[in-house]
Structures are given as C-alpha cells and as structure tokens.
Amino acid sequence: MDITQFSERDICTKFITPALEKAQWDIQTQIMEEVYITAGRITIRGKKIERGERKRADYILYYKPNIPIAVIEAKDATHSVSDGIQQALEYASLIDVPFIFSSNGSGFYFHDKTVANNIEQELSLDSFPPPDQLWEKYKAYRNISHPAVEKIVSEDYHLDASGYQPRYYQQIAINRSIEAIAKGEQRVLLVMATGTGKTFTAFQIAYRLWKAGARKRILFLADRNALIDQARRKDFKHFRDKMMVVKNREVDKSYEVYLALYQGLSGSDEEANIYKQFSPEFFDLVIVDECHRGSAREDSAWRDILTYFNKATHIGLTATPKETNTTSNIEYFGEPIYTYSLRQGIDDGFLAPYKVLRVGLNIDLDGWRPPKGFKDKNGNPVEDRIYNRTDFDKHIVVEERRKLVAKKVSEFLGSTNRFDKSIVFCVDTEHAQGMRNELANANADLVAQNDKYVMQITGDNEEGKRELDNFTNPEERYPVIATTSKLMTTGIDAPTCKVIILDSNIQSMTEFKQIIGRGTRIDEDNNKHFFTIIDFRSVTDLFADPTFDGDPIRVKTVKEGEPLIDEDEIVSADPPLPVEPPRGYTIGRPDGGIVAEPRKKVFVNGIDVSVLIERILYFDKDGKQITVSLKDYTRQTIHQKYATLNQFLNDWNSAERKQVIIDELEKQGVLVDELQNAVSKDLDLFDIICHTAFDMPPLTRRERTNNVKKRNYFTKYGEQARMVIEKLLEKYADEGIENIESLDILRIQPFTEIGSPMEILQLFGGREKYLQAVKELENYLYQNAA
Numbered sequence: 001m002d003i004t005q006f007s008e009r010d011i012c013t014k015f016i017t018p019a020l021e022k023a024q025w026d027i028q029t030q031i032m033e034e035v036y037i038t039a040g041r042i043t044i045r046g047k048k049i050e051r052g053e054r055k056r057a058d059y060i061l062y063y064k065p066n067i068p069i070a071v072i073e074a075k076d077a078t079h080s081v082s083d084g085i086q087q088a089l090e091y092a093s094l095i096d097v098p099f100i101f102s103s104n105g106s107g108f109y110f111h112d113k114t115v116a117n118n119i120e121q122e123l124s125l126d127s128f129p130p131p132d133q134l135w136e137k138y139k140a141y142r143n144i145s146h147p148a149v150e151k152i153v154s155e156d157y158h159l160d161a162s163g164y165q166p167r168y169y170q171q172i173a174i175n176r177s178i179e180a181i182a183k184g185e186q187r188v189l190l191v192m193a194t195g196t197g198k199t200f201t202a203f204q205i206a207y208r209l210w211k212a213g214a215r216k217r218i219l220f221l222a223d224r225n226a227l228i229d230q231a232r233r234k235d236f237k238h239f240r241d242k243m244m245v246v247k248n249r250e251v252d253k254s255y256e257v258y259l260a261l262y263q264g265l266s267g268s269d270e271e272a273n274i275y276k277q278f279s280p281e282f283f284d285l286v287i288v289d290e291c292h293r294g295s296a297r298e299d300s301a302w303r304d305i306l307t308y309f310n311k312a313t314h315i316g317l318t319a320t321p322k323e324t325n326t327t328s329n330i331e332y333f334g335e336p337i338y339t340y341s342l343r344q345g346i347d348d349g350f351l352a353p354y355k356v357l358r359v360g361l362n363i364d365l366d367g368w369r370p371p372k373g374f375k376d377k378n379g380n381p382v383e384d385r386i387y388n389r390t391d392f393d394k395h396i397v398v399e400e401r402r403k404l405v406a407k408k409v410s411e412f413l414g415s416t417n418r419f420d421k422s423i424v425f426c427v428d429t430e431h432a433q434g435m436r437n438e439l440a441n442a443n444a445d446l447v448a449q450n451d452k453y454v455m456q457i458t459g460d461n462e463e464g465k466r467e468l469d470n471f472t473n474p475e476e477r478y479p480v481i482a483t484t485s486k487l488m489t490t491g492i493d494a495p496t497c498k499v500i501i502l503d504s505n506i507q508s509m510t511e512f513k514q515i516i517g518r519g520t521r522i523d524e525d526n527n528k529h530f531f532t533i534i535d536f537r538s539v540t541d542l543f544a545d546p547t548f549d550g551d552p553i554r555v556k557t558v559k560e561g562e563p564l565i566d567e568d569e570i571v572s573a574d575p576p577l578p579v580e581p582p583r584g585y586t587i588g589r590p591d592g593g594i595v596a597e598p599r600k601k602v603f604v605n606g607i608d609v610s611v612l613i614e615r616i617l618y619f620d621k622d623g624k625q626i627t628v629s630l631k632d633y634t635r636q637t638i639h640q641k642y643a644t645l646n647q648f649l650n651d652w653n654s655a656e657r658k659q660v661i662i663d664e665l666e667k668q669g670v671l672v673d674e675l676q677n678a679v680s681k682d683l684d685l686f687d688i689i690c691h692t693a694f695d696m697p698p699l700t701r702r703e704r705t706n707n708v709k710k711r712n713y714f715t716k717y718g719e720q721a722r723m724v725i726e727k728l729l730e731k732y733a734d735e736g737i738e739n740i741e742s743l744d745i746l747r748i749q750p751f752t753e754i755g756s757p758m759e760i761l762q763l764f765g766g767r768e769k770y771l772q773a774v775k776e777l778e779n780y781l782y783q784n785a786a
Helices: 008-022 085-095 133-143 147-153 168-183 198-211 226-235 235-242 302-307 328-334 344-350 362-366 401-414 429-442 444-449 463-464 468-472 510-521 539-544 630-641 645-654 657-667 672-679 684-692 701-711 719-735 743-747 755-762 767-781
Strands: 031-036 040-045 048-051 056-064 067-074 099-103 105-114 120-124 187-192 218-224 243-245 258-262 284-289 314-319 339-340 355-360 396-398 423-424 454-456 480-485 497-502 533-536 586-588 595-596 600-605 611-617
Touching: 008 056, 008 067, 008 099, 031 147, 048 454, 056 085, 056 133, 067 085, 067 168, 085 099, 085 120, 085 168, 085 423, 099 133, 147 168, 168 187, 168 198, 168 339, 187 328, 198 226, 198 235, 198 284, 198 302, 198 314, 218 226, 226 235, 226 243, 226 258, 235 243, 235 258, 235 480, 314 328, 314 600, 344 510, 355 362, 355 401, 355 539, 355 600, 362 611, 396 401, 401 423, 401 429, 401 497, 423 429, 429 444, 429 454, 429 480, 429 701, 454 463, 463 468, 497 510, 510 533, 510 539, 533 539, 630 672, 630 684, 645 684, 657 672, 657 684, 672 684, 701 719, 719 755, 719 767, 743 755, 755 767
Parallel strands: 067 099, 187 314, 187 339, 218 258, 218 284, 243 258, 284 314, 355 533, 396 600, 423 480, 423 497, 454 480, 497 533
Antiparallel strands: 031 056, 040 048, 056 067, 099 105, 105 120, 355 611
16 A cells, blocks of 8 residues: 555545544544634735635644644655644644644654653654543643642533634633633733633633632623623623623622622712622622723722622733733733734734724824914904814814814715724714714715714713614614714724724823724624724824734833823723813812813814825735835835846746736735735736836836737637637726636626637637637737746
C-alpha cells in the first residue's frame, strides 16, 4: 500500500482517527474534526463583500464538551510527520490548549507545553496518549490539584435546543474564569469587545458554578434597564423560575438568581438602600456588567453595594476597562483574566469592520468670531471671542451648522440606503433634539410616510425611550435614525446599525470604544456586514492613540489638590446620574451633593457654514489606519511584491486570468476599489497600478478598446463570434477586465440576445477555444504594455 497516494482526508480517515479511537478517545464527544476556529475576516471591495480564509483545525480533542486540551494538524504522506507542527502551534495558542500534535499518518509529532524539558518528541501511531493521561498532565499544568476544584472545572456547559456552540474566545473566557474561581480567586475581570457575547459568557460561568454547587445565589448587576431586559430575555432565561428581576424596590429572598439595576438597589438615603435587606452573605457570586461605569469609582455610591457583598466572588465584564486618575477596574478586579479586543474580533470575522468618512466644517476647523455688534436670535450681543468645535452645540448653537450636518448625513444615506439604521451621537439632549428636527426636515418625504423615521432617543425623552427596542429590533423598520447623547453609548444591542455619526466632542477613549461598539455586530440575515463612521468632530483621531484596543494601563494616581471627578468620569444612566455642573451653575443640595442647571446656550443664525474638507480614512489589511496618502501607500505595497515595472508586466501578461493578479494584490493590501475611486473610474486597474507605482502614463479603458478595434483582428471569426468579441470589448470599456474573464457574463444581456451560453461557446468551437479567444483579446488590450 503506497500511502503517498492518499489525500490528507484519507490520512485522517484511515490512520489518525483509528489511532485516536485505539487510544480510547470517544469519537462522539471528544474528537472534533475540521473545526473552524474563526469566521474569516470580512473585506469590502466596492459593493462586493467577501469572507477571508477561516482558520480551521484538522482535529481538536476535548476532555469534555467545550473543554479543549489538544489540537492535531494533519498532512498527507508526502510531508514529514512534523510538517504541520507550526500551524498546529498557532491554533493551539489561539484556543489556549497545551498539547499539540502533527501527523502524516505514519506517527505523531508531539509538542508538550506542560513540561520544561523534552518539549517535542516523535510518537508511533500506536502511542497516542489516552484522554485521562493528558487530563492528568493538564491538571498539573493548570494547578488543578484538589478534587473539589476538578469537579467545578469539569462541570458541563449549558447546551440548549438551538445547538449553539461557544466560540473559541468565549470558551477561553469561561474556562479560565471557572478555573480561577474554583482555585479561590474572588475578583475576576473579563475584557471582551462589544458584540462578542459578554452576557452569554457570564451566563455560562454562572450556570456551571451554580450547577456544581459552588455558587448558589447569584446577583447580576447592571446600570441600564436594557441590559437587564436583554439578560432576562436571552441568555439568563435558562434559569427560568429560579430567577427574579428586582423592580419597584421589592425584594423576595426565595430566588437563587437576581437581576438588578444598581439604581434599583441603592439610593441617596439609608432607607432606599434595599440591598441591605439581604444579609452580606446572601450572595456568593456577583456579576457586574459594564463594570467600567459607575462601580469602577472608589467614591461611587454603587461601589457600596459591592463592598456590602464583599464575601461573594465578583466578576467584572467590560469592553473598555477604565483606567484614569480616579477610576480603576484593575485596582478592584485585578488584571484581566482574558482580553478579546475589537481588533481581534474584526480580524477573526466575528465583528464587523468599518469605513470612516471625516467631514471638516469651515467654522470647526478655522473657528468663528462674531462680527462687531453681532446679536443672537434673541437680540442679545454675542460675546466677542473665537468659537470652535468644542463650543458648538455646547455653548453656542449655529443653526446653519446643524442644517449642514443633517444634509450631509442625509446625502450619505441617500447614496447607500435611506433605511439603514443610524445613530447620531450629540453633545447633549438639547443637541439631540435639535438634530432630530433638522434630520426630519432633511428627510421630509420619509417622515411624512412615518413620523418615527427619525427619533430623539435620550434618557429624558419618554417617547423616544419607548422606541428603543424597535430601533434595535432587526424586524422593525422604524425608527431608522436615532439621535442621542449618552443613553445609547453602552449596553445597547443594535445588530443592524450600519451608520455611526459622531457630532460630539468625545475625548474619552472608553466612551469612544463604547460608541464604536454600537456598530460592530454582524447580522448576515439582514445584510449587515460592515458599518460606516461619519465623523464631524475629528473624534476618529483616537484611532491613532496607542491605547486604542491596547491592553489596559494602570495609571491610578491622584495628586493633592486635583479634582476627584473630571469630564472623563461623567456618565449618564437610566435614570440619569448626577453630572458635574457647568461653571457658574452649581447650587447646593441638602445632602451635600450638587444639582446642575442647564447651561444657557446662545442660538445664532445667518452664518456661512460649509464643508472645508471631506475625506475617507483608509485601513490596511491588518486594520491599521493608513497615515500616508493612498498613492504613497499603494506604491509602497506594490513595491513589496514587484520591485520593477518589468516584473509586474511579466506577471500580468503571463497570467491565465487577470483576476488572479488582482486577488493577489488585494491580499497584499492594495485597496483596489478605493484606488479606482480616488484615481479614476475610467482607468483599468492595470493602468492605475502602472501610473501610481511606476509613474507610467495611463490609458483609459475606452482608449484601450479603440486601439484593439483599430487592429481589426476580428476578421478570422464568423459574424456572430465577432459580435460576441465586440460586446466583450464594450463590457471591458464599461466595467473592466474582471467581468469578461468569467463565463457567467454570457448569461446576461446583451449576450443572451445572441444565444445561450452553450450556443455562444459553440460559435468559437467549444469552451476551450472561447477561453483562448478571450485570452487573445486580453493580449491585444495590453499589447502596448509589453
């Protein structure tokens, strides 16, 4: 038997799987073949949306379902037994397992992360270690020494009728948390990007601890009604009659799982602190959702709840751990036990990538100074100073500015889809109301059809808050555009939100990440694969900040004389929290607190407002912002593959299909569609590259088409075949080289007027001769380039 003739799949079926079964691995519960770990990064090329290659392990071995301990990479017998080890190591690092194997069917190559010496060794086909042997090594490696700890760690996941299996990063977050808590950790912090399933992760942790009898009474804390409702209706619904939502300040101690708002448990006086109706020992697990918010501050009244239940295990969940002078998640919870970032989520294909459109208005960038004697709408003189974008809509309202922002947003939606769900983030509630009005006027036709097309959704607007569920529900068409200030920055699951509009002076990285998170969910059923950020305030400068999606930094130091609360700490909730009042508007409160009266804004009009600059931000294949010009970036990227023009020409002219070269360039990082939009839509990609990367004078597609027609090489074909060639040329002139290379083009007009695809192929003597004719046509198109 010559096994070198076997495919990789044959090697798996005939050798590797039987060897695993012989080693007592259960094929039903412990062996999973061809496991897709990632979903494949989404790329957008014009109107074409594609998934990148998914990372796939040939085998993942589980001690119990969702508790992976080993990975195997298979190769066919033409490879050595260790050829797959580096690929297997990459997958093992991704899914957090210590035992790594490679095999070509003749044996196994074993990399063992649990030992200090003899890390790698070759094993015979009959020597694969059985599950119990690897589990014992795994326990020693993870310091799972006590039987009680092992019982908790090996507790089953909750699996429902949907058959949903946790993603790899959710498994890691759940398993690491369970291990840490089983070994006595009392504070656990999980950092997971918005849209990656923090609540599902929290439920599985809570369920396994509860099922194992390790934690019997559980409190899930949040600061938004929406977060509580989502947990109750979705992931935590599996607790059913064992669960109570604390509301109306009523407590029933007969339940095991409680969902509660901070605000619902505490208040400004001792009587309102209903959490004290429970004994301090009542809960043994407290889960703090969005823990970067109120509970992160030491001096927060909400922290008192955690302090009261300090004997319980506390788990903090956040997409954005907050580390400032006055606030620290790490100070309280410790270093994150696991971090899954926005960038990683996009790269894996579990989160939506984004496009950025920056719009710079003249008065924002240059500032505006009122002319001498200029008066506001009430006839009062306007203070003589230079106003800039930090003033607009906070201190002074320029009506023309709001109208222009509404116009640009409406123009964008008009060019894409006027029913794409969109959120406009505003300075405050008055600004949100004003933008709602301007957007309604800019979209009067749609508002006339349904007055909920655009709505103000803020904490103080009851009508808008009632529509929040409809906005986030993919099945509901209205509202389409939501204007907000703080209410929708966090905890709102809006899977079909396709446009994020930034018209607020956001300086907090925490708030910025939370806002970006409103668009990161993918909803393929509703054609949501990416989202667009329209930035009117240069907020996306924060993309260049090294802390964007980086690891949290411990910076908690407060110097004497510094204020305890700064603007970065001001958050709103449902109901709203007290905020620092504007200068000159502070009044006392009997309990020593503060009350903020609204700052009186100045309203002006009659000002010339225009778009000074409008540009698109580009991101490379790794998701990093391109800071040089698109032309310079393209030149650099092309030169990494082709040092000279001749090298490029040789590849282009010798390629069987030009599409292959285009695909390779896109994988290299060339932004093909963006480049064509920026340079000229009339140019072939070939000419754009020659011009951009090698300074060659370009020809338009129409010029190349006319050059071919002048050569009159069609005469060797029959009349109908010549007609096909002429129509292919016209298609090239209109749409480019990619389309004419595909046989699918024969299924559309005007080719269907000539005949069916099969009939057209026969005009040339069959499929191969037709493809040869297309290749010849391409050679003539690019003949002058040779």
